[in-house]
Amino acid sequence: MSLEAFRGDILHFLQDPDSVPLAESYQYIEDGLLLVEDGRVSATGPASALLPELPPGTPLNDYPGKLLCPGFVDTHIHYPQTKMVAAYGEQLLQWLETYTFPTEAEFADRAHAAAIAERFLDELLRCGTTTAQVFGTVHPESVDAFFAVAEQRNLRMICGKVLMDRNAPEALTDTAESGYQQSRELIERWHGKGRLRYAVTPRFAPTSTPEQLEQAGRLLREHPGVHLHTHLSENRDEVAWVRELFPDCAHYLDTYDQAGLLGRRSVFAHGIHLEDAEWQRLAETESNIAFCPGSNLFLGSGLFKLQRAVQQGIRVGLGTDIGAGHTFSILETMADAYKTQQLSGYKLTPFKAFYLATLGGASSLDCQQHIGNFEAGKEADFLVLDPAATPMLAFRYQHCASLLEKLFVLAMLGDDRAILATYIAGHCAHHRDDTDTH
Template sequence: MTDSTSGSGTIAYRASILDSLGDPAELGLENSYRYFEDGMMVVQDGRILALGEAAEIMPGLSSGTTIRHYEDALITPGFIDTHIHYPQTGMIASYGEQLLDWLENYTFPAEQKFADPAHAEQVSEIFINELLRNGTTTALVFGTVHPQSVDAFFSTAEKHNLRMIAGKVMMDRNAPKALTDTPESGYRDSKALIERWHGKGRLHYAVTPRFAPTSSPEQLATAGQLLREHEGLYMHTHLSENRNEIEWVKELFPEQSGYLDVYDHHNLLGKRSVFAHGVHLCDEECQRLAETDSAIAFCPTSNLFLGSGLFNLPQAEQHKIKVGLGTDVGAGTSFSMLQTLNEAYKVMQLQGSKLHPFKSFYLATLGGARALELDQQVGTLEPGSEADFLVLDYNATPLMSYRMQQAKSLDERLFVLMTLGDDRAVKETFAMGRKIYSRD
C-alpha cells in the first residue's frame, strides 16, 4: 500500500493543479481558488518549493530534477478531516439507532476492546491505511478512555510522518464503568500523554471530553486546567448534535444557559477548540463561537445516518465561524472526503441552499486547516508549506471517465469528483513529499 519514495531531493510534479486561497463566502467564487490546467509543483526536502504553470517553471529546473507527469489527473492539497473516531472503525455501518441509543448499543461495547494495546495497535493501522487510501493526510481524532489507545494511534501516525491530532477521551459518568475515568485520573493520564506526544514530530494533542453528558463539572474544569497549563493544545468534543442530547444537557446542567454555555463556563472555547456537529445552534451560540475563534466540524454523513438533523452552513457563514469537514466515522459511513462532500451537497439542497464545488474543496482542504489553526503548514500548495498532497484520477471508474468527457468547466469536473468519486479516485497520497499510498 505504501512505498519508500523519499521526501528528500527535488521532484517536479506536472498535472492540473488546484488549491484554495480562501473561503468563497468571503472572497467570492472566482477569487477563492488557484488553478493551473498544465501546472507544475516542485517539492524539495518535504516542502513545496515552487508552484505555477509548467511552461514557466520547467526552464528553471536544476539539472537532474525528477519530473513526474500525471495525465487526466488533478493535484490538490491532502484532505483534512476535522472530526473522526478511530476506535469506531470496526463498527461502521451499524444499523438502526439514533445518537444516544447508538452510543449505548454499539459505540461503548466497541470502545471497551481498546483496553487491549494489541487491539488498539491493529485498529490504528487499519484506520490510518483507510485515511491514506482516501487521500486524508491530517485528521482530528478521538481515542478511547484508555491511554494506550492514544499511544497506539500516535505511534502509527509517527511512522508515516503524518500531521495528526488526537486525544484520550475524558468520561467520568453516564457510561459503562469499564469506560469511565475520574477527574483526577483523566487529568493525570491526559497530562502524561501530552508530555509524551504533543509537539513530537508532526503530532498534536487534543484535550477530549467526549461530550457534556459524560463529564461532570469537576472533570470539565480539569479539561480547562489542562488547556491553561500547556501551550498549543486542542480541545475536541461534541456539541448540539441531537435534540434529545440537548435536552439531557439542560437536565444535567440547569445552571447554564445552554449546551455551549456548559463548555464556555469551563473555559473550553478558543481558537483551537473544535466542536463536532453544531446542528442545532441559536444565533447567540453562533456569535459566541465566532467571538472565541472556535470551530465547527460539519459532519453531514453522520448527521444523516443518525437522523440528527441538517447543519446550517449559511448561518455559520453569516457569523463567520470557522468550519471544517468531518467524516465522523463510525456514525459516518465513509472515510472518503469526496463522499462526505456528496452528502454535504444534499444537506444543503434539503435546506434550499447550494454547495458550490469550490466551497466544497475549500471545506475539505484549507477550510479544515483553518479550523485546526494549521493553514500555515497544510491545506494549501503555497510554496513553503508542507508537501501533503494527493493525485486525483479523473478516469477512476468507467462512469466517471464517461461523465468527465461531457464536463465543460473546472467546477463541473470538481462536482463530478465529489459526486461520483470515492477512494478509487485517489491515485496517490503524499505526506511531507513522500509517497505513502499508491492505488496501483
C-alpha cells in the same frame, strides 16, 4: 537536499470563497508543476515556465489528465470505531450504548489499539485524507498506540484521550483527577512531537461532570498550544439531557464555556441544534465547527446550517465522523454535504466544498500555517485525483464544460477509487495500484 517535480493540473485555495471574489480564492493551473524540496512545497506554476528551470536530473512524476490538490483534512473522526462502521438501526444515544461503548472497551489492549490504528490510517490514506483530528478512547493506551503509528508514517495528526467520568460503563470511565493526570502525561509525551498535536477530548457534556470539564479547561490553560475536541448539539434528545444535567447553564455550549473550553483551537462536532446565543458565542470566541453530514444523515440527527456559520464568520471543516459516518472518503462526504444543504435551501458550490476539505479544514484546526494549500514552505501533503477512475466518472467528466462542473462531478461521483496517489511530505504513502507504498 532533494528536489522532485510533479506535473498535472493543479488546484489549491488561497482564501475562503465566501470571503473574497471567487476568482481570488483559488489557483487553477492546467498543466502545472508542483516542486517539492525536502518534504515541502518550493514552487507551483505552469509547467511551461518551471520545466526549463529544473536542475538536470530532477525526478519528474508526470500525471497527465490528473488533478493535483492538497491532501484532504478530516476534522472529526473516531479511530476506535473503525470496526463498527455501518452499525444498524439506532439514533445517537442508543447507538452509543448498543455499539460504541462495547467496541471502545477493547482499547485497553494496546496491541489491539495499534492494529486498528494501522487499518484506520491505511483507510485514510486510501481515501486521500492526510490530516485528521481523531478521538481515542478513555484508555491512555489507545492514544499512545495511535500516535506511535502516526509518527512512524510522518503524518500530521491530532488525537486525544476521551474524558468520561459519568453516564458510561464503568470500564470506560475515568475520574476528573485521573483524566487530568493521564491527559497531562500524554500531552507531555506527544504534543509537538514530529507532526503530532494533542487534543483535550471530553466526549460530550453528558458524560463529564462539571468538575471534569473544569479540569479540561485547566489542561488548556497549562498547555496553551493544545486543542479541544468534543461534540455539541448533535441530537435533540441529547440537548434535552444536557439541560437536565446542567440546570445552571444557559444552553449546551455554556457547559463548555463556563469551563473555559472555547477558543481558536476548539472544534465542536455537529452543532446542528444551536440557539442564536450559541452561534454568537462560537463566533466571538473564534471557535470552530466540524460539519459531519454523513453521520448526521446516518443517525437521523438533523441538518447542519452551513449558511448560518458562513454568516457568523465561523470556521468550518468537514468530518466523516467514522463510525457513525459510513465512509472514510471526504469526496463522498462532500456529496452528502451538498445534499444536506439542498434540503436546507443553501447551494453549496464545489469550490466551497473543496475549500472546506483542504484549506478550510486546515484553518479550522489552526494548521493553515503548515498545510492546506501549495504556498511555498507548506508541508507537501497532496493528492493525485483521477477523473477517469470509473467508467461513469470518465464519461461524465469528459462532457464537463467548466472547472465548476468538473469539481462537482468529482465530488458527486468520486470515492476512494478516484484517489490515484496520496503523498505525505512529498513521499508516496498510497498508490491505488500498489498497496505496499506506505
